[in-house]
Amino acid sequence: MSNVISAQAARRAVWRPLWELPRRSNLIVSLAARELAARYRGSALGLMWALLTPVVMISIYTFIFAGIFGARFGVGGSAWDYAIYLFCGLLPWTAFQESVQLSANVIVARSNLVKRVVFPLETLPVAQVLVALANQLFGTLALLMAIIVVRQQVHATLVWLPVLAVPQALAMLGAAWFIAALGVFLRDTAQAIGLALTAWMFLTPIIYPEAVVPENYRRFIDANPFTALVRCYRRVLLEGAPPDWRGLAYFSAFALVLFVSGYWWFARTRKNFADVI
Numbered sequence: 001m002s003n004v005i006s007a008q009a010a011r012r013a014v015w016r017p018l019w020e021l022p023r024r025s026n027l028i029v030s031l032a033a034r035e036l037a038a039r040y041r042g043s044a045l046g047l048m049w050a051l052l053t054p055v056v057m058i059s060i061y062t063f064i065f066a067g068i069f070g071a072r073f074g075v076g077g078s079a080w081d082y083a084i085y086l087f088c089g090l091l092p093w094t095a096f097q098e099s100v101q102l103s104a105n106v107i108v109a110r111s112n113l114v115k116r117v118v119f120p121l122e123t124l125p126v127a128q129v130l131v132a133l134a135n136q137l138f139g140t141l142a143l144l145m146a147i148i149v150v151r152q153q154v155h156a157t158l159v160w161l162p163v164l165a166v167p168q169a170l171a172m173l174g175a176a177w178f179i180a181a182l183g184v185f186l187r188d189t190a191q192a193i194g195l196a197l198t199a200w201m202f203l204t205p206i207i208y209p210e211a212v213v214p215e216n217y218r219r220f221i222d223a224n225p226f227t228a229l230v231r232c233y234r235r236v237l238l239e240g241a242p243p244d245w246r247g248l249a250y251f252s253a254f255a256l257v258l259f260v261s262g263y264w265w266f267a268r269t270r271k272n273f274a275d276v277i
Contacts, residue, residue, distance in 0.1 A: 014267045017122050024123055031127035036134065054094065054139045058087045061207055073209045080150045087146065088237050089206035089230045091139050092164075096172050096226075097197050099125075099132035103176040104183040104190035111277045121270055122263070125176035133169065143237065155240035164232050164243060171225075171255035174262030181266040184273050206230060225254040 021028075040049055065071040066082040073085040103125045113119045140161075147154055183189040204226045205213065213221050221227055228247030235241040 014264070017120060017267065018263055020120070021122070021126065024120055027120070028123050028126050028130060031123060032130040032134070035127060035131050039131075051138055051142050054087065054090065055142065057090065058083055061086055065207055071208060084143065084146050084150055085209075085234060085238060086207060087139075087143050088234050089204075091136050091143065092168055092229055092233055093201060093204065093206055093226060094139070095132040095136035096168070096175070097201070098135065099129045099172045100175045100179050100193060100197065101190065102128045102132075103180040104193055106180050107184050107273060108187070108277060114273045114277050121273070122177065122266060125180040125266070126173060129169065129172045129176050132172065133165075147238070155237070157236040157240050157242060160232075160236040160243055164229065164236065164248070167248070167252040167255040168229060170259040171251075174255070174258035174260070176262070177266035178258075178262035181269045181273075184269070184276050200224075200226070204230060225251045 062079060062083040065086075066079040071082060072078075073082055106124045106128055107114065107121065110124060113121065113124075144154060144158075179189060179193060186192075203221065204224055205221060210218075210221065210227070210231070228244060228251045232243040232248050232251075235243055
C-alpha cells in the first residue's frame with residue numbers, strides 16, 4: 001500500500017510545477033524582459049531590430065524567389081503579394097524556431113540556478129517562448145502595416161488570431177521544454193536542432209505555395225502539422241476567411257501531445273541536471 005501511495009505522490013510531484021506556473025507569471029515576465037533587454041542592449045536601434053530583421057529576411061527571399069525565379073502566390077499575384085504571403089508564413093515559424101533554438105542551451109547557460117533546489121527551472125524555457133511570441137507580435141504589426149500599404153484593407157477575420165496563437169504557444173512550450181532538457185545531456189543539441197529546423201522549414205509551404213507541390217509529395221506536406229498552421233494564418237490575415245478548422249484541429253492535437261510529452265520529459269530528467277552540469 002505504501003508503494004502505491006509513494007508512486008502517486010511521485011506522479012503528483014512531477015506535474016505540480018506545471019500547475020504552479022500561473023503563480024510564477026511575474027518571474028516569467030521578468031526573465032523574458034531581461035532576455036529582450038540583454039539581446040538589444042548597446043545597439044543603436046534597440047527593439048527596432050525586432051521589426052528590421054524580418055523585413056530584411058523578407059526582402060531577400062522576395063528578391064530571390066519572386067524576382068529571380070518568378071514565384072507567385074495565387075493567379076496573377078504580384079511580387080508584393082508574394083512578400084506578404086511569405087511574411088505571414090514566416091511569422092509563426094520563426095517564433096517556433098527561435099524558441100526551440102534558444103532553449104537548447106538555456107539550462108546550461110544558467111548552471112548557477114540548477115543547484116538551487118527552490119528555483120523553478122521550468123520557467124526558463126517558458127521565458128524564451130514568451131520572448132519569441134513578443135517578437136512575433138512585433139512582426140505581426142509590421143505585416144498589418146504592409147497589408148494596408150499593399151492592399152489598402154485589413155480583414156475582420158484577424159480576430160481569429162488568438163485562436164491560432166493558443167495551440168502554437170502550446171507547441172512552442174512543449175518543444176522548448178524537451179529541447180532544454182535534451183541540451184543538458186547532449187551538448188550538440190543546438191547544432192543538430194538547427195539543421196533539423198532548417199529541413200522542417202523547407203518541408204513547410206512557407207516560401208512556396210502548396211499548389212506547386214507535386215501530387216506524389218502532397219501527402220508528406222499535408223502530414224506536416226505546421227502546414228496547417230501556416231495555412232490558417234494566411235486565411236485569417238490575407239484571405240479574409242476563417243481558419244481551416246480541420247487543419248487547426250490536427251495542429252492542436254499535435255501541439256497538445258508535444259506540450260504534455262515535452263513537459264513530462266523535462267520534469268522527469270531535471271533531477272539529473274546538477275549531476276551532468
